[in-house]
Amino acid sequence: MEKLPHILLVDDDDTTNFLNEHMLRKLNVTDQVQIAHDGREALALLTQPPPYMPTLMLLDVSMPGMDGIEFLEAYMRLPQAQQDATIIVMLTTSMDSSDLARIDELPIKGLVSKPLSREKIDMLLQLHFQRQLPGE
Template identity: 55%
Template sequence: MEKLSSILLIDDDKTTNFLNRLLLEDLQVAHQVLVAENGQQALHIMTQGQQQSRPALILLDVNMPVMNGFEFLEAYATLEEAYRQSIILVMLTTSLHPRDIARLQELPIQGFLSKPLTKQMVQELLQTHFQRVLPD
């Protein structure tokens, strides 16, 4: 399987970041897994990094200090469309409350997943958005 250029994990929970990074690296789905603990750090990585640090996939938490997922999306929307159009953005949440699901469905994202991230979820993301299949 051809690897993604990079994946950006945005979550304030260090344990979640560690486990998600471990899973993604173990599955060997990307050349690079970047981690930000809030939306502000993520924007810095994206705007100050090199071309190769532009993520193919962003996995974004909703509730974070400094800049939460919704605030990140507002700032992200101001980036050049040519930059954004090649990025798949998926929200990761622990809340499956109907009110939160309804709000997520209104956002300019390509999907949302309930935490924790699993191999099956990664497989579905790769198939749906990148037409790639994990090797057995």
């Protein structure tokens, strides 16, 4: 399988980031994983020159500081070409009904429940990148 060039993990939980990065590398999905601990840190990465354009962003909904929804509102002000370069999938344990109501307005391609698993990664790869993890 052809690897994804860059993946950005945006989550305030270090354990979640460690496990997700480990799984993505172990499954040979990518060699390049960048981590941001909240929306502000992710936005800073994306707006530094030259702009960082991850292929896939796994974005936590609930984070202190700038949460996933607030991040997406700011993200929509980035240049369209930069937005088009990244597939954003939100990761969540649960969502507030007011957040769910806003999902359709946000530039995300999907919503996946935590924890991330081999099956969920395979589904994301097939759905958004026409790739499939090799059989075990």
